[in-house]
Amino acid sequence: MMNIPMLDLSEQYQHLKEEIFQALEKVMSSSHFILGENVKKLEKDIAKYSHVAHGIGVANGSDALHISLLACGIQPGDEVITTPFTFFATAGSIARIGAKPVFVDIDPKTFNINPALIEAKITEKTKAIIPVHLYGQAADMDPILEIAEKHNLFVIEDAAQAIGAEYKGRKVGGFGDTACFSFFPTKNLGAYGDAGMIVTNDDQLAEKIRVIRVHGSKPKYYHHVLGYNSRLDEMQAAILNVKFPHLDAWSELRRKHAAYYTQLLSDLKEVVTPYEDENSYHIYHQYTIRVKDRDALQAYLKEQGVQTMIYYPLPLHMQPVFADLGYKEGDLPESEKAAKEALSLPMYPELRKEQQEYVVAKIKEFYHQS
Missing domain, CATH: 3.90.1150.10 (Aspartate Aminotransferase, domain 1)
Known part of the structure; x- marks a missing residue:
């Protein structure tokens, strides 16, 4: 009898072990553990990969969704349309703000949200759509973006499972107002702990996200909004920088x-x-x-x-x-x-x-x- 795991990261680790140790040793020697050069490099590389202007490292994929919603101005009582066939964080991030998740059924072939059913769920309270690129396949973005433009809605891509996936020849991450990646260890690009990133082409949203992830402060110790402590740390970024070229x-x-x-x-x-x-x-x-x-x-x-x-x-x-x-x-x-x-x-x-x-x-x- 063979024993076959769902996921085996051991062979990948053995292949990259020496390079990862060297990267971690550099972080240790630098004594710079939060928002240092490794985070900056990863942010720049993931943004370039996604064909957007900004990458902002955060603590995990769930925070990426939550902070994106906050940056887009979603408030208690607002409605956000998404799919019910996804990991809990997609809707949990909406509810944590006090907004209402509004669920739209999926296309049975792709498991992704069915764009043909979205417009019927839009009300005067609807402020955003979160399509999920489930299992690594892009949602059907063109009709979603058309609906969003028609009704003046934000689009936040939940790309937690889909870094590197493409829709009509373009990488996911560059379609919405923001897009959210998870680097949870089991993901295709996985850290050795929690890690995430938000990417966007919008300069103003990028600035809001950077402020929110550091307790809402700018400059340091001056707080204009209530933010969070949600930063991608140097050691996880160093590991991801080793893995990303592969x-x-x-x-x-x-x-x-x-x-x-x-x-x-x-x-x-x-x-x-x-x-x-x-x-x-x-x-x-x-x-x-x-x-x-x-x-x-x-x-x-x-x-x-x-x-x-x-x-x-x-x-x-x-x-x-x-x-x-x-x-x-x-x-x-x-x-x-x-x-x-x-x-x-x-x-x-x-x-x-x-x-x-x-x-x-x-x-x-x-x-x-x-």
């Missing part, structure tokens, strides 16, 4: 593995493999299949040494914390269906063909036994 190669390996999974699964009618939109360059943060008897399949794969993950078993509109929003089962059927069918298979750049073959063999074994 990102595109890792993305290509993920795409290669995804294509092989799809090839291996092509003759299995019980499995719906990931759909890649013609406008998208999917970087496969996750390789997520859809199956009817998902929980039983997951249990069987676990018995066979294959780790899988369910992202996300309960859509946000059904979460107890959002009960006061008044949603009920059946309101957003595609998100609810996806929550019952989606299963993510092991995916990381160092994944080997024989591991993929074993995973798929066990999936086929399950259905042949069934």
